Each structure stands twice: as C-alpha cells, then as structure tokens.
Amino acid sequence: MDREQLIQQVSKKIKLIRVEYRYTQDRMAAILGVSKKTLVQIEKERTLASWTTVVAVCALFLESDVLKGLLGDAPLEIIETIAHNQVDRTEKRIIKGRVWWTTSEERKRFKLQQNVISQHYRIIDELGNRWYSSFDKEATLFRYSQLTKND
Incomplete structure (x- = not known):
C-alpha cells in the first residue's frame, strides 16, 4: 500500500467512521x-481527503471498527511506515516516554500519571496501555477509583 492508495481507501470510509461515532458533519469537520463543505465533498466521493486529513482520521479514530476493518489494529504504524518509507525500531528506548510523565x-494494575508538559x-x-486520559483531574481521579476499586 502506498500513500495514494491509503488516501483513496480512507476517503471512501470517512462517512462510515463519522456515522459509527454518531457525529454530525459539523462535528466531524x-x-x-x-470545512463542512470539504467533508461533504469527501463523503460524496467528489474529492479525496488530503494526506493530513487521512493522518488525522487514523490518529483520532483508532478504535473505529470501520478503520480496523480497513487497516487492521495498527493504522498509525501504517501511516508512519508510509510517511517514512520504513521504520526501524531495533534500538529500544530505555526511557520509553517516562521522562514526560510523573506518576x-x-x-497493582494501574498507574495514575500527569504529563509534565x-x-x-x-x-x-x-x-x-492507556485506559483513560483527560485534562480534567476530578474526572480522571473518579475513573482511576473505578478501575482500582478491586486492587
């Protein structure tokens, strides 16, 4: 699969993804x-989504069954591989993002963290694996208490 093929395939599925999430065209746009006009043109297959829009769809709708049916469970890996032509992860990062988070x-099973930036x-x-994220501290604490009540 190359960039153009991915753009064509995702463009054809944007309306289904929107409907799956029960979003209006205004909300999805x-x-x-x-713009809503651009989204309508894509949904009616009069134009293709831009590469940037396809990347946004893959990043923002990771849990979409429609997207998974099209790209499997790793749409961001596909995007990254196409964008860079290859991805070599032979060197493991020791920190693995921990520098950006304070616990x-x-x-037992869960950590509550805050991004330092x-x-x-x-x-x-x-x-x-991320279970929840929010800028709302109270909502996060509530969800954390729900997830850890049996720990």
Whole structure:
C-alpha cells in the first residue's frame, strides 16, 4: 500500500467512521480541521481527503471498527511506515516516554500519571496501555477509583 492508495481507501470510509461515532458533519469537520463543505465533498466521493486529513482520521479514530476493518489494529504504524518509507525500531528506548510523565499514584494494575508538559492526566496499566486520559483531574481521579476499586 502506498500513500495514494491509503488516501483513496480512507476517503471512501470517512462517512462510515463519522456515522459509527454518531457525529454530525459539523462535528466531524471540526474534529478533522476541515470545512463542512470539504467533508461533504469527501463523503460524496467528489474529492479525496488530503494526506493530513487521512493522518488525522487514523490518529483520532483508532478504535473505529470501520478503520480496523480497513487497516487492521495498527493504522498509525501504517501511516508512519508510509510517511517514512520504513521504520526501524531495533534500538529500544530505555526511557520509553517516562521522562514526560510523573506518576502520582500506583496500584497493582494501574498507574495514575500527569504529563509534565501538557499537564493532562492518564491512567495506564502494567503493560503501558492507556485506559483513560483527560485534562480534567476530578474526572480522571473518579475513573482511576473505578478501575482500582478491586486492587
């Protein structure tokens, strides 16, 4: 798959992704950073999405069943590989992003962390999988208490 093929395939699925998320055209256009007119043109297959829009769709709708049906479970890996022509991860990073996060609480399965730059919060499991993220501290603490009530 190359860039043009990916653009064509994702462009054809944007409307289905929007419907899957129950978004209006106005909302979807705002999320993707395009005008409603542009979104309508893409959905009616009168024009193709730009590369930037395709990247945004893949990044912002990772959990979309429509997108997974098209690209499997790693749309960002596909985007990254196409953009760079290859991705070589033979050198493992020792820090693996920990420098950007402070852990404020840790239980058996979950960690509550805050990003030192953006100040947003996240909850990750012992494997580093993100379960929740928000700028709202109270909402994050509530979700953390729900996830850890049996720990």
